[in-house]
Structures are given as structure tokens and as C-alpha cells.
Amino acid sequence: MGTGSLTRAAALRGLPQLVDELGGDGAGLLARFRVPVEAVDGTGGDGDGPGTGDGNGPDALVPTRSVARVLETAATELGCPDLGLRLAQRQGPEILGPLAVAVANSPTLGDALDCAARYLYVHSPALHLAPVPDPEGVAGVTALEYGSVDPLPPQVADLGVGVVHRIVLLLGGGPYGLRSVHLPHPDLAGAARYREFFDAEVRFDRRAAVLRVPSDLVRRPLAGGDETVRAIAVDYLETHFDRPDRSVTERVRMAVDRSLGTGPVRISSAARLLRMHPRTLQRHLATEHTTFEQVVDDARRDSAERLITRTDLPFTQVAAMLGLAEQSALSRASRRWFGAPPREVRRSAGVAL
Incomplete structure (x- = not known):
């Protein structure tokens, strides 16, 4: 079997x-x-x-x-x-x-x-x-x-x-x-x-x-369950175990999410995690109508939205957590993603500056 x-x-x-x-x-x-x-x-x-x-x-x-x-x-x-x-x-x-x-x-x-x-x-x-x-x-x-x-x-x-x-x-x-x-x-x-x-x-x-x-x-209800513990366990399952039917794009996204802010985000690193040659990985992503660069950009955008609108972390720290070299790179990306610089996006979300 x-x-x-x-x-x-x-x-x-x-x-x-x-x-x-x-x-x-x-x-x-x-x-x-x-x-x-x-x-x-x-x-x-x-x-x-x-x-x-x-x-x-x-x-x-x-x-x-x-x-x-x-x-x-x-x-x-x-x-x-x-x-x-x-x-x-x-x-x-x-x-x-x-x-x-x-x-x-x-x-x-x-x-x-x-x-x-x-x-x-x-x-x-x-x-x-x-x-x-x-x-x-x-x-x-x-x-x-x-x-x-x-x-x-x-x-x-x-x-x-x-x-x-x-x-x-x-x-x-x-x-x-x-x-x-x-x-x-x-x-x-x-x-x-x-x-x-x-x-x-x-x-x-x-x-x-x-x-x-x-x-x-x-x-039938179960006694003694803890929703918070369950949520943590489900998050662990989602982030540590690769679902067999996940698309290559989803698998690359998981790899990128884990590596943001820990060092340069390179296709060679993602390919190694997925046990593929980088060119093979590029071909799979093209078949799914995306690119490695697009997956990385989407991951950074989603993380940036969360960090800017739900925390009061300094923007220099936000940039570092996104794997961006400096705060000016975050400002340019924010204008492209959200149509406004990080400070305005945070102010609109009601986060105290």
C-alpha cells in the first residue's frame, strides 16, 4: 500500500x-x-x-x-x-x-x-x-x-x-x-x-x-477542549507539514513566509527546501501563472499590511522583518501596494503613531 x-x-x-x-x-x-x-x-x-x-x-x-x-x-x-x-x-x-x-x-x-x-x-x-x-x-x-x-x-x-x-x-x-x-x-x-x-x-x-x-x-460536545490550544496546534500543522495536494505556489509561499527577515530570500533556498532544481521550480510556477518574485512580493505585502496596521513597531523594524534593506524600500513598496506611505496606512488603520 x-x-x-x-x-x-x-x-x-x-x-x-x-x-x-x-x-x-x-x-x-x-x-x-x-x-x-x-x-x-x-x-x-x-x-x-x-x-x-x-x-x-x-x-x-x-x-x-x-x-x-x-x-x-x-x-x-x-x-x-x-x-x-x-x-x-x-x-x-x-x-x-x-x-x-x-x-x-x-x-x-x-x-x-x-x-x-x-x-x-x-x-x-x-x-x-x-x-x-x-x-x-x-x-x-x-x-x-x-x-x-x-x-x-x-x-x-x-x-x-x-x-x-x-x-x-x-x-x-x-x-x-x-x-x-x-x-x-x-x-x-x-x-x-x-x-x-x-x-x-x-x-x-x-x-x-x-x-x-x-x-x-x-x-456531541467534547469536554475540556481549549480553542486557543487548538488554534496553536492547527497553525503548527499548517506551517510545519506540507499538504500533499498543495500547489507549488502554495509550497513556495510557505517557504518564503518562514524565511522573511531571516536573510536574503532566494529561489535557490526555496528550491532546496522543495527538493527541486531552481529552473524546475521556475517552470512549475510559470505553469501556475506566477513567478518566484511575485510570490515573494505577495508574501511581503501581506506581512507588511499586518505589521503596519496591527502593530506599532518602528518602520525600520518592519522593513527588516520583511527582508527589505532599508526603510526607504518599505516606503516605496507601501506606495505600490497600498497607494500611500507606511505612516499614512498606519494612521488610517487607527494605530497610534
Whole structure:
């Protein structure tokens, strides 16, 4: 599944211990597929903040295909057909890393699910979670579909749907009215085992993996959420993780926004961040009817409007934060952007001079 895609190693959190308990060698199994055990266990990095998404830190990424192979191999070699369910029982929102903070601080279950669906690419771009019409056509029922760009291997399906179920249980504080579960594979461990885990009927060999839930579940409020914390978490997701479907222009804009005021804004630096040759980047931008210079100018204009109209920072400091060499460059740009020099723009916005 997800040829070439990457998944956070935290998706396998708890697997080494589970394999050991079942009589296998958890660390050895991960090593066979070149999955760093310290990343899976959350022991990598220095513990002072979010990981970088590479190496062996808490946000380390591993090939999505390796995650699937580890799970299927463990289930087969250990004779444990319910391995995915057992691992799901040990996991919760924390495996989503920074996304978990935004999800847990949502005002309603619907907001939490929307957030998880929107930013699931942070966990793995190969996966999706989305509400779809009830496949059984029952009024008042909605399906939460968990899927991938490729067919889900059985243990991956069980683990993924099981974790979604666990997260809804934990966020909602208990049973949430689950009607039934559809899984896209045959019964692996016996219907009774699946019913025990989900506390609902499970139907096999279906088109997709879904949880059939009450349509009004999305309106259920969550206790203890903090909108400010959620906003900070969402901002972090937006600025630190590149959405797979973002245009090249959007990706360049993000790179420029981060670098304004820290040094010269050069296409070579943006190209390096995007892992492109500068000429290739120029061609992509031309295809999207813009240029690097235009993207930089738009970024400076938007930042200038915010700094001039919402702060009382000295204009020399504003110019420096925009990556402009001197205040006179800010004055010329302000006249071009806003039809007036910075002082007039600030006065019109009601900021005390």
C-alpha cells in the first residue's frame, strides 16, 4: 500500500512489546524491515519538542509499505489473526503526534473528526478518513470511511479502524452508538472476537472499511477542549507539514513566509527546501501563472499590511522583518501596494503613531 509514501513510525506504537508477549522478538522484527524501534517506542529524539519528521525521533517516518509488512508478518509468524485489534487496544490519539493536540481540543466530535480527516496526511499521506453516506442506506446513520490509496491489508484495516473507534470512544467518554462495522477482508479471528472489540456487529468482505455511526454524533460536545490550544496546534500543522495536494505556489509561499527577515530570500533556498532544481521550480510556477518574485512580493505585502496596521513597531523594524534593506524600500513598496506611505496606512488603520 502507498508505494513510495511514508507513515509516522508511531503507527506501530506498542508492537514490539506485543510481539514479545506473544513469544516473538519485537525489536528483531522491526529490524528486519528497517523500522527504528526507538521511533516506534517514542524514545528517540531529545524530548524537548516535536520531531523533524526524519531520523529516529518521535516523528520519524518509515515507508508505509514497511508498516503493512511488519503487521502482516507478525500476524502470520505468531499465529495471531487478531494482531491488528490487539495493537489498536494499546493505542489512542497520542499516535497522531501533533495532530492529536488539535483533535483533542476540538469543541465537538464532528470538529475533531473533521480535523483528523483534514490533517491525517501528517500521520500518513496514503490514508484518508471521511464521512460517507451509509452503505446500508439507513436513515440517521453516517459512515466514517477509513481507507488508503491502495487496498488495505487485513491487519492494517483492523488496526486503523480499531484506532479510530478507540479515539472516538476516548474523546466521547464512552459508547457512542456504533451501529456496525464493515471490513474489506474475510473474517480473520472469528466474529465473536470482532464483536468483543467493537461491541457491535462486524460484517466482512465489504467494499470499504467503515464505522456506521449516528448522524448526530458530530454534534456531541467534547469536554475540556481549549480553542486557543487548538488554534496553536492547527497553525503548527499548517506551517510545519506540507499538504500533499498543495500547489507549488502554495509550497513556495510557505517557504518564503518562514524565511522573511531571516536573510536574503532566494529561489535557490526555496528550491532546496522543495527538493527541486531552481529552473524546475521556475517552470512549475510559470505553469501556475506566477513567478518566484511575485510570490515573494505577495508574501511581503501581506506581512507588511499586518505589521503596519496591527502593530506599532518602528518602520525600520518592519522593513527588516520583511527582508527589505532599508526603510526607504518599505516606503516605496507601501506606495505600490497600498497607494500611500507606511505612516499614512498606519494612521488610517487607527494605530497610534
